[in-house]
Amino acid sequence: MAPRLRIKDHIRESRTFNERAAIALAVVVVLIFIILARLVYLQIISHDHYTTLAEDNRVNIVPIPPTRGLIYDRNGTILAQNLPAFSLELVPERITDVEATVQALSEIIEITEDHRKRFKKQLRQKSAFRSIPLRTHLNDVEVARFAANRHRFPGVEIEARLVRDYPYGHLTAHVIGYVGRININELKRIDTSNYSATHHIGKLGVEKFYEDLLHGTVGFKSIETNVVGRTIRTLEQTPPLPGHDLHLTLDIELQKAASDALKEYRGALVAIDPRNGEVLAMVSTPSYDPNPFVVGIDSKSYRALQNDIDKPLFNRTLKGQYPPGSTIKPLVGLAGLESGKATLHDSTFCPGWFSLKGDDHKYRDWKKTGHGVTSLEKAIVESCDVYFYNLSLQLGIDAMSDYLSHFGLGKKTGIDLPGELSGILPSSHWKRQKKGLPWYTGETLISGIGQGYNLTTPLQLASATATLASRGLHSTPRIVKAFGAGAGSEPMPAALDQHDRHNIASDEHWEYMVTTMVKVVHSIRGTARSIGHDIPFKIAGKTGTAQVFGIKQDEQYVEEDIAERLRDHALFIAFAPADKPKIAIAVIVENGGSGGATAAPIARKVIDHYMASKPSS
Amino acid sequence: MMKVKNKDYTQWGERRQSRMFTRGLHLDIPLLLGIIMLSAVGLAILYSASGQSDAVITRQLMRLGIAFAVMFVVAQIPPHHIQLWAPWAFGLGLLLLATVLVMGDEGKGAQRWLDLGLFRFQPSEIMKLAVPIMVAWYLADNPTPPSLKSIFIACLLIIVPVVLIAKQPDLGTSILIASSGAFVLLLSGIRWKHIAIFTALIATSAPLLWYNLHAYQKARVMTFLNPENDPLGAGYHIIQSKIAIGSGGTYGKGWLNGTQSHLEFLPERTTDFIFSVFSEEFGFIGIICLLALYLFIVVRGLYIATQAQSTFTRLLGGSLILTFFVYTFVNIGMVTGLLPVVGLPLPLISYGGTSMVTMMAGFGVLMSIHTHRRLLSN
Numbered sequence: 003m004a005p006r007l008r009i010k011d012h013i014r015e016s017r018t019f020n021e022r023a024a025i026a027l028a029v030v031v032v033l034i035f036i037i038l039a040r041l042v043y044l045q046i047i048s049h050d051h052y053t054t055l056a057e058d059n060r061v062n063i064v065p066i067p068p069t070r071g072l073i074y075d076r077n078g079t080i081l082a083q084n085l086p087a088f089s090l091e092l093v094p095e096r097i098t099d100v101e102a103t104v105q106a107l108s109e110i111i112e113i114t115e116d117h118r119k120r121f122k123k124q125l126r127q128k129s130a131f132r133s134i135p136l137r138t139h140l141n142d143v144e145v146a147r148f149a150a151n152r153h154r155f156p157g158v159e160i161e162a163r164l165v166r167d168y169p170y171g172h173l174t175a176h177v178i179g180y181v182g183r184i185n186i187n188e189l190k191r192i193d194t195s196n197y198s199a200t201h202h203i204g205k206l207g208v209e210k211f212y213e214d215l216l217h218g219t220v221g222f223k224s225i226e227t228n229v230v231g232r233t234i235r236t237l238e239q240t241p242p243l244p245g246h247d248l249h250l251t252l253d254i255e256l257q258k259a260a261s262d263a264l265k266e267y268r269g270a271l272v273a274i275d276p277r278n279g280e281v282l283a284m285v286s287t288p289s290y291d292p293n294p295f296v297v298g299i300d301s302k303s304y305r306a307l308q309n310d311i312d313k314p315l316f317n318r319t320l321k322g323q324y325p326p327g328s329t330i331k332p333l334v335g336l337a338g339l340e341s342g343k344a345t346l347h348d349s350t351f352c353p354g355w356f357s358l359k360g361d362d363h364k365y366r367d368w369k370k371t372g373h374g375v376t377s378l379e380k381a382i383v384e385s386c387d388v389y390f391y392n393l394s395l396q397l398g399i400d401a402m403s404d405y406l407s408h409f410g411l412g413k414k415t416g417i418d419l420p421g422e423l424s425g426i427l428p429s430s431h432w433k434r435q436k437k438g439l440p441w442y443t444g445e446t447l448i449s450g451i452g453q454g455y456n457l458t459t460p461l462q463l464a465s466a467t468a469t470l471a472s473r474g475l476h477s478t479p480r481i482v483k484a485f486g487a488g489a490g491s492e493p494m495p496a497a498l499d500q501h502d503r504h505n506i507a508s509d510e511h512w513e514y515m516v517t518t519m520v521k522v523v524h525s526i527r528g529t530a531r532s533i534g535h536d537i538p539f540k541i542a543g544k545t546g547t548a549q550v551f552g553i554k555q556d557e558q559y560v561e562e563d564i565a566e567r568l569r570d571h572a573l574f575i576a577f578a579p580a581d582k583p584k585i586a587i588a589v590i591v592e593n594g595g596s597g598g599a600t601a602a603p604i605a606r607k608v609i610d611h612y613m614a615s616k617p618s619s
Numbered sequence: 620m621m622k623v624k625n626k627d628y629t630q631w632g633e634r635r636q637s638r639m640f641t642r643g644l645h646l647d648i649p650l651l652l653g654i655i656m657l658s659a660v661g662l663a664i665l666y667s668a669s670g671q672s673d674a675v676i677t678r679q680l681m682r683l684g685i686a687f688a689v690m691f692v693v694a695q696i697p698p699h700h701i702q703l704w705a706p707w708a709f710g711l712g713l714l715l716l717a718t719v720l721v722m723g724d725e726g727k728g729a730q731r732w733l734d735l736g737l738f739r740f741q742p743s744e745i746m747k748l749a750v751p752i753m754v755a756w757y758l759a760d761n762p763t764p765p766s767l768k769s770i771f772i773a774c775l776l777i778i779v780p781v782v783l784i785a786k787q788p789d790l791g792t793s794i795l796i797a798s799s800g801a802f803v804l805l806l807s808g809i810r811w812k813h814i815a816i817f818t819a820l821i822a823t824s825a826p827l828l829w830y831n832l833h834a835y836q837k838a839r840v841m842t843f844l845n846p847e848n849d850p851l852g853a854g855y856h857i858i859q860s861k862i863a864i865g866s867g868g869t870y871g872k873g874w875l876n877g878t879q880s881h882l883e884f885l886p887e888r889t890t891d892f893i894f895s896v897f898s899e900e901f902g903f904i905g906i907i908c909l910l911a912l913y914l915f916i917v918v919r920g921l922y923i924a925t926q927a928q929s930t931f932t933r934l935l936g937g938s939l940i941l942t943f944f945v946y947t948f949v950n951i952g953m954v955t956g957l958l959p960v961v962g963l964p965l966p967l968i969s970y971g972g973t974s975m976v977t978m979m980a981g982f983g984v985l986m987s988i989h990t991h992r993r994l995l996s997n
């Protein structure tokens with residue numbers, strides 16, 4: 003098309019516009035006729051049909067909430083239950099002045115600013131004909147006071163509802179999580195029909211992960227109403243289907259023992275049954291009480307929790323990523339044995355430092371004077387760094403990384419809990435991808451002792467320990483053992499346990515490594531010898547100490563705390579009994595100093611408790 | 620004027636004087652009458668739907684007062700000022716939309732509201748006016764019919780705010796704003812060939828859109844196709860609405876006598892579903908009158924647009940009045956089960972403030988367009 007000179011032609015533009023306006027008007031008229039046609043159909047042709055329906059329309063359908071499934075520990079102790087509580091609920095559509103009604107209600111029932119705020123938020127989110135709770139947990143006096151004033155408040159009702167309760171509070175908060183009011187984002191995800199009578203939804207932990215099983219299916223009842231809309235009788239009822247009960251692998255007594263052992267520290271402990279991956283205890287300290295979150299925690303307490311320097315809301319077991327330190331050495335040792343880069347008898351001389359050819363940087367051992375002639379066994383029992391500098395140099399970062407990945411490092415374990423982080427298992431490929439930089443040999447050395455880029459979660463570490471304990475059997479960690487199929491019937495196993503035996507080491511090497519780890523605890527030179535006495539069975543373990551590289555610049559610490567919070571993290575992994583392990587543990591104590599002194603005694607307490615009780619398997 | 624003979628001058632002198640008076644106030648009497656009549660009908664039906672609540676009526680009267688005041692103020696602004704401010708208003712609106720989106724991400728779920736302390740408002744309300752103003756501003760500077768490039772840029776001006784609002788997510792409003800922008804394009808004389816291409820594009824992208832809808836939005840469409848599937852959720856609204864309308868019949872059950880609405884079977888009967896109450900009580904005859912009133916306002920609005928003297932005012936006026944009709948059509952279509960439930964109020968009748976103020980501001984613009992015309996002496 004030849005370029006045309008385009009200039010404004012006002013008369014033509016006006017004419018075009020008038021044409022278009024005329025067309026628009028024609029469309030408007032057509033659409034109005036479509037509406038009229040529809041109304042002719044509804045009001046004239048189907049009038050009789052709808053008149054019949056209107057007369058029958060004395061029946062209201064009311065949803066009945068299902069009872070949320072209960073949560074038990076492995077021995078049948080109840081961890082999450084539903085307690086009846088009275089709540090004050092308003093149906094905005096039936097109230098002419100909501101603001102004034104709330105004000106009037108506050109004169110007979112205590113209603114705080116937080117209650118009002120939460121109510122207003124829901125008022126905006128929900129349809130006007132759904133009831134919205136203003137206050138929960140009314141006491142008897144308040145219920146009675148409202149009953150006496152009820153005539154003043156059309157559209158306001160007291161409802162007896164079941165409210166979620168966690169009898170063990172702090173102890174289970176990080177595992178079970180809690181339920182809370184459904185927010186607008188969740189509203190988009192859920193089936194609104196099934197949740198039409200439900201106010202709460204799982205927000206964290208087991209409550210969130212198993213929301214679909216726990217919730218159940220809504221029921222309905224048809225209610226006949228009279229001319230003024232009062233209920234006359236219930237016509238028919240479809241009872242709701244309660245949610246499934248969950249039976250956890252957790253042992254609440256063991257959980258308590260672990261929590262008590264850790265309670266002075268910030269840290270985490272995960273105990274796994276290495277035979278099947280069942281998580282026996284999972285503790286992150288400090289913790290918090292989940293119960294206020296169910297009814298809606300007041301903003302002041304919530305801020306206090308959020309701003310707490312010890313981060314009680316932070317689930318260290320799943321989200322805490324720590325350098326594994328020397329606890330990684332048995333795995334690196336196995337990598338050496340399997341690849342032939344290390345043998346059972348070869349030794350390395352440890353003068354207290356190591357350096358690379360052509361580089362005068364000294365990579366130090368934790369023991370300044372050195373360990374002298376060091377075999378693999380000695381290197382693990384006494385935790386010699388120089389031996390592993392040398393071994394990792396022989397292996398190379400990528401072979402080492404490959405081998406360690408068999409133990410699940412650097413990837414999520416796949417536990418049935420939300421929010422797990424994957425840690426980091428560095429390799430040259432990883433560094434190129436994430437940082438865009440080449441790998442340096444010096445980094446291989448510090449990777450070999452679990453420092454540098456290495457990061458693991460306590461759960462990962464426990465899972466790797468379980469794999470070690472079971473001589474290569476890898477089971478995905480599980481928190482739910484079984485779910486109840488209904489009242490009276492046997493619980494059904496939650497999922498097929500995922501076992502996966504890797505041929506990652508020969509029997510000879512497995513036994514060698516286990517024996518060596520036993521010496522960490524039970525030999526006179528072992529780094530965890532302090533816990534190796536007065537015990538009828540053998541514990542295999544490995545201590546670790548992870549450097550804290552510094553505090554973030556945007557964090558402010560009280561001066562006297564600085565020293566404490568710059569101290570190393572103490573780690574310990576262990577399993578027992580060494581010959582037929584029933585429990586595998588990983589402990590991390592933040593700024594706990596040395597693994598042997600701080601972390602190992604905690605693991606011992608938990609192992610003692612577990613072996614003393616007669617655990618059902 | 621010089622040619623006018625004395626006799627003629629005195630003959631229409633009185634009429635001119637009264638016209639001068641309303642012109643001085645910048646009000647368009649026919650449009651104003653239509654709006655007032657519709658608001659009066661609205662108040663009457665709201666009184667019934669709210670269960671004869673004086674409090675509701677008082678509050679609605681206050682809102683109407685504010686809305687009329689806004690309309691009056693806007694009508695005083697000469698259209699060329701609006702044209703001057705167009706890019707600024709549009710930019711501000713975009714900024715506020717982005718703010719809302721970011722704040723919604725941070726905190727308590729998706730929020731459409733911006734809290735200004737004294738009152739809350741939805742930035743998407745600004746866009747209801749800012750988008751047609753901006754598109755008209757853009758197209759008015761170029762010769763019409765617009766070139767493909769102009770169409771493309773105009774589409775961008777429409778799509779960006781529409782996507783931001785759809786993300787909130789507020790499907791109803793984003794549809795309205797998209798159509799207000801599209802009307803400007805259509806009225807500008809965009810070629811039929813281009814219209815065909817765009818229609819084809821939209822038709823082919825429909826399946827794509829479907830996959831990008833939220834689960835609850837898909838559910839709404841599915842419920843619309845088969846309301847009985849979900850008798851407790853969205854389907855409940857439609858079923859009850861159809862019963863209310865159908866049982867109204869030809870003559871209706873009479874004012875204050877609608878059983879369905881008064882027995883509280885009809886949800887949201889003062890807001891989105893107020894048309895059902897009207898249909899139940901006034902029947903088919905009442906609806907014909909109501910639709911005639913709406914049609915009258917639309918015709919008057921289009922007439923004002925055709926009399927406008929610049930491309931900008933023509934396009935803007937036409938778009939505003941057609942969007943008003945879309946509002947009406949979508950709401951009635953929704954409550955009669957012709958369209959999915961997207962949650963739009965019935966203009967000037969439903970209970971509620973924010974969108975009414977915006978709508979009246981739009982009428983203010985129309986009146987401004989009509990009363991600020993320069994008297995041409997050929």
